[in-house]
Amino acid sequence: MPNRFVVALAYDRLSTFEFGIAVEIFGLPRPEMGPDWYRFAVCAIEPGPLRAIGGFQIMADGGLELLDQADTIVIPGWRGASKEPVPPALIAALQRAHARGARLMSICSGVFALAATGLLSGKRATTHWHHVEQLSQAYPDIKVEPDVLYVDEGRVLTSAGSAAGIDLCLHVVRADFGPEIANRLARRLVVPPHREGGQAQFIERPVPPAREGRRFAPLFDNMRARLGEEQPVADLAAEAGMSVRTFLRRFKAATGLPPGEWLLTERLVRARELLETTGHSIESIANATGFGSAATLRHHFRARLGTSPAAYRNRFASEATRAADMSGPKKQKAAPWGG
Structure with missing residues (x-):
């Protein structure tokens, strides 16, 4: 099964909830899912200590060199959305990973780090509704979808705010392991097994x-x-x-x-x-x-x-x-x- 080694980025002022989604879905040992379940590691994009929102620190498994081995890379949010520059070394590492066939996926404001690579140019993408205008203004070459849960553009995937990252990750599990495994995982998470990407981010009530x-x-x-x-x-x-x-x-x-x-x-x-x-x-x-x-x-x-x-x-x-x-x-x- 391709895309088995998943690496999540960690950075100072890490978005805790979005990072937790990646850990929960890809990082926990799940022997009930069979021997070919994902392997998982955390990549520090800069020297530590790395503070996560909520008052604790992250100890990563390695640095940017992990991205050269990753099959799937998760960008769990990005500090300051469009206001914080993305380190050139991270941009280059993500571009190299994509060029050799890795799958890149962002959750919520993580789209800004992904957009900085140029890999979303001319493609559809989404983010939290609060950041849609910022994304459109900062990257006018991206076809921003403001009212969807996630967008799958093949090896580049983006999700809307926070919990929509769960929907995107389950979508990825479905693609990798099929609906039965994805539905079983959704039951473990006590969430709906599949919400289509085109569903609106929020409703009136x-x-x-x-x-x-x-x-x-x-x-x-x-x-x-x-x-x-x-x-x-x-x-x-x-x-x-x-x-x-x-x-x-x-x-x-x-x-x-x-x-x-x-x-x-x-x-x-x-x-x-x-x-x-x-x-x-x-x-x-x-x-x-x-x-x-x-x-x-x-x-x-x-x-x-x-x-x-x-x-x-x-x-x-x-x-x-x-x-x-x-x-x-x-x-x-x-x-x-x-x-």
Whole structure:
């Protein structure tokens, strides 16, 4: 498995939470994940002592020479965002690592250290919403995506603020080990197994009032159970015991999304699960998840995920699932797995 040796950067005034994400996902021994789990080291980009935010010091495993061995390099934040210059030695080391094929990923303000290398020029990238304007002004050649959780540009990846780094790291684990291992790790972390990179960084009211949660919880379950069916707003409002106008207002207050957008997101989640875990045809998955046709599913995959269902399956499905898919539609059976 490539990208197995992960190195996280450490620097004075280190962003503690972002660094902790890298350690938690890549640095802990996880024998339950098998013998090929990541190896991990911490690289000091400058002489110590290195202070971390919160009042403690970091003892690193080595210096910049570790970047010459790393398969994946994590930049966990950057002090001062755009206000602190990036040391030329670090820039050169990151450029060398990328040139020999290493994967570079930033969390939150770490994008500023990555941007200083020039490796994001002409590419899409993201950061915490608080830093979006700074990034756009400092690096106008970067296509800044302000309202996403993370951006995957192949061997250069960036995440939005803080906890979005968990989503990016799990995305990387999925690419390296497949969905089953990534989902198992997410359960250990007690976080959602997969939030797509295009999901908005924040919503109007991320935590609904308890009353709204109780009112909508059964409706959410019912909507998920019939993803393959048409779900008119008028019918949903009647099921919730509200007028259409009140339903639309309170649904968005509870979820941050209109009902149609919420349904689209849930349908994509289910379609991804089926692509990862079954050999059913793309057409049958599209029908079971409410898209109606493979063409419509492909359109929404491309718009939301920047890829096609077939490419997604090829990247994230198990070998057994891909083999079943290649066996052809003659072996497909109708099944109620879309509901």
